[in-house]
Amino acid sequence: MITIIIKILINIPFNAKFIIEADITIGFRRELTMKIQKLLSASIIIGSSLIYMNAFAASNQAYSDFPVTLKDYAGKKKTSVSYSGQATRQVLHNSLKSLAGKGTGEENAELKAELLAYFEGKEEGRAILDPTTKGAFVIKQSQVDDISKKKNLAGKTYKGIISGWPGNLTGPEVLKFMIDKASSANKGYDPLVGYDYKQLISKFAMGAVFYNQAVDNYLDEKLTAENKPNDKPYKEGAYYTGKEHSWDEGFGYFGAPAHTLSLTPKEVIAITKRKADAFAKADANKDGVVDLKTEMAYAHAYYAAVADASGKTNYLHTITKAFIDGRQLISDAKGEKLTDKQRQQLMAHADTIETNWEKVIAEAVFKYAGSTYKDIQKLKATIDNNGDAKEIFRNYAKHWGELKGFSLALQTGKNNLGETAVKLNRLIGFSPVLLGNTQVSGIDSNGAYTQKSSETLEGYMLHMLKVQKLMVDTFNVKARSNDGLAKIGDLSKKLGSGKSAEND
C-alpha cells in the first residue's frame, strides 16, 4: 500500500504534461526525484512510528494506574482505582452458583445455611469455592476476605417486584426462595417443574445485582452533579473521589480483567474457564498468580466475550474502552468538580456501556431461546420414537433456566422495558412447558408450585422463535447464536443476491 502511494507520488509530477513540456533536464529531474524520495521516506518513517506508538498505546490501555487526584490527600496510595468490593461480589456469585448444584434431593439445612452465607452473610471465614486454582491456572486468593471484607450480594440486589417469577416477590426474595428450593433439589435440578436452580440463581443474580447496580445506580444516579462530587472523597477518609469510585464500582460489576483491551474474546473465555494455556494471558503483572481483584474475568464480561467470539459483535472491548475513557476523563479533572460539559461526556460513555451491556444480555436471551427451541425439537423426536427423554429433558431445563435467568436479568436494568418485558414474560412463562402440556402458574401458601394447562410443545417452540424475534426487534442483537431461523438465512445466502436485476 505505502509503496504504491510512494510510486504514485513520485511519478505524478513527471507524468504530468506541464512538467514534461517545461523541458527539465534529466539531471535536475533526478535531483528532484531524490529530494522527494528523501522527504517522503522521512515523513513515512515519522508517520508510521506515530501510528505504531498510537497502536501500542491503545493496546496497552488498561483499567489501572489512574493516579490519586483527591486534593489534600497525604497518604501513600499511588492509584485511586479501587473496586475490590465488586470483585468480592463476583466471587460470591461464582461460589453461590457452584454451591447451588450441591444438593442431594433431600432437605438440607446445612447446605441452605451455607448458600445463604454466600448470598446474605458477611461473616469471616468464607472460602472461595469458585474460581479456585485449577492445574497451572494458579489463583492468588483463597478466602473471600482476602479480596475485601464484609461484603454480600443480598444488600445490593434489586429491590423491585420481579413480575416474571411467580409469587410477586422482590429481587432478594426471589433469590432467597430459589436458594431454599436449590438446597433440597438434586444437584439444583427439579424434574417435576423443569427448574435448574443453579442456572436460575446465577443468571438472575447477574442481572439483579451486577447489571442493576452498575447501570441503574453507579452509572446513573451517582453521575448527577450533586451525588458523589469529584472534589470530595467518595466517603470520609477515602483516597478516591466520589466520581472516581462510582465509576470504578460500575467497572467492577462488569467483571472484565483490567487488561481486557489486550485480550481477545476467546482469551477472555479461556481465562473464565481457567484453562491452563490462558494463565499467561491472565497474569498481566507476571507475578505467577492470577489476582481475582484485577486479572480474572467474570459473569457479564464472559458473556460479552461469548457473543463477540462469533466475530459479529464487539461488546467486550466497546464496553471496556468506554469504562477506560470515562475513567480517564474523571482523572483528567484532577480532583475538581466535573463541569457540565465533562459530566455530559461522562454520561455519553455511560450510555455506551449501558446500551452495549443490555445487548450482551439480550444476546444471551436470544442464544438460550435458540437452545431451548432445539431441545424441544429433540424432545419431540425422542418421545415420538418412544425413546428415553430423561437426559434431553435435563438439558431442556438447564437451557430454559439460563433463558429465564437472563430474561429476568434484562428487566433489572435502568430502563423500564414496558411492553417488551410483558411479552418476554408471557412468551417464556413461569416454567418450561412440561410433557403433559402444563406450566407453573404460581406458588401456593406452602411455597409449593401450582400448575395449569398450557401451550403444546410445538406452540412453545414458536414462543422461543418469538423471543428471538423480540430480541432482534427491540435490541438489534447481532451475534444471534442458535438462531431458530438460521435456515432462512442459509437458504437466502444460497439463492444468491437479489440485487442484480438482470432482465431479458
Next chain:
Amino acid sequence: MFDISLTNIFTEISDGFLNPQKRVFVGYLLSAFLIAILWSVFMRKNSLSISLKEILSPKIWWSTSSKSDYKIFAINKLIMLLLSPALIGRLVIASGLFYALYDIFPSRPIILADSPQWLIGAIFTLCYFLFDDFARFYVHRLMHIWPILWAFHKTHHSAETLTPLTVFRTHPVEMVLFSLRSTFVQGMSIAFFVFFMGERADLITVFSANIFVFIFNILGSNLRHSHTPIAYPKSLEKVFISPAQHQIHHSTDIRHRDKNFGVVLSLWDKWFNSFHHSETKQSLKFGITPKVDKQNDCIDKSHTLNTLYLRPFYDVTMIAKATLSKRPRYFIKRNQNHKHTINT
C-alpha cells in the same frame, strides 16, 4: 450508511463476472462463445476464421448501441449500490411470512417428514425454479403490455445490436421492479419451505449456483442476446426457449411483437398465447418500432444516456396526460393492438 466508493463498484462489477450465480460469469460467457463457434462451423458450415469474425465483429461489439450498454452497465451498478439498502430484504419477507404461517398453522405440520433429504432438496430447487421462472415471465409480460412499464422497458428494447451485456441494459425503475420481484419470490419460497419442511429444506447447487441456473447458463443463455440464432428442434422449443426465440422477442418485425416473454421455459408463453417458434434462416433487425401512435410512444434511436434514462419519464407523463384527458386514446389503441397481435 452508504458505503459507496470506487472499490465497491469495482467489486460489484468483478463479482458479476466471477460469481457462478450470475449470468455473465466468465465460465458461462466462455461456454456461450464456444457454442457459438461450434454452431457457426458445424451448422452454418462457416470456416473458423469467418465464424470468429462474425461472432466478435466490432459492428456488434463496438456499435453505438453496444457502447451505450457498457455505459449503462457501469452506471446501473452505482445506482443499485445506492438503492439496494433502501429496498426490502428477502429475510424480512421470509421471516415475516414464516411467522404469519404459524398463525395459520399453529401446530406447524411438517410435510414429507419421512422423505430423504435429497428429495426435499430436489423438490425445493424445482419449485423455486418454476416459481422464479414464472414470476420473471409474468413481470416481463407486464412490462410489455402495461404502457407505463413499457415506457421504461423500452430502454432495454432499444438495443439494436445484442451482446451478453445487453442483459444489463435496463432502466433503473425496471431494475428496482425486478429486484423486488426476485426478493418476493425468494422470500416466499424460503418461508414456505422452511416452515413446512424445516431444517431439511435445501437448494441443490453446482459451483454454489442453483443447479437450474447453472444448466441454463452453461448451455449458452448468453446467446439469447447475440446475433447467433441458435434454434432448438420444434418439440424442444415448446418447452425451453431457444436463443433464436428470444431474439425474435427483440425483433422489430410486427409479426414478432410481444412474443416469447419467458426466460427458461416457453410453457408460460404457450399458456398466455405469446409463444412463437424460431424461424428458418432467421435474420432479424433488432430494436423498437412504434407500437401505437407516435406521439406517446417515442422511438428514439440515438442511444444517448439522456434518452435511455430520462425519456421514459417524459413518456410516462404523456401517458398520464392522455389518460386524464377525455379520450384515453393510448389505452384504447394499445389494447386493440395487443389483441390484434395475439390473434395473428
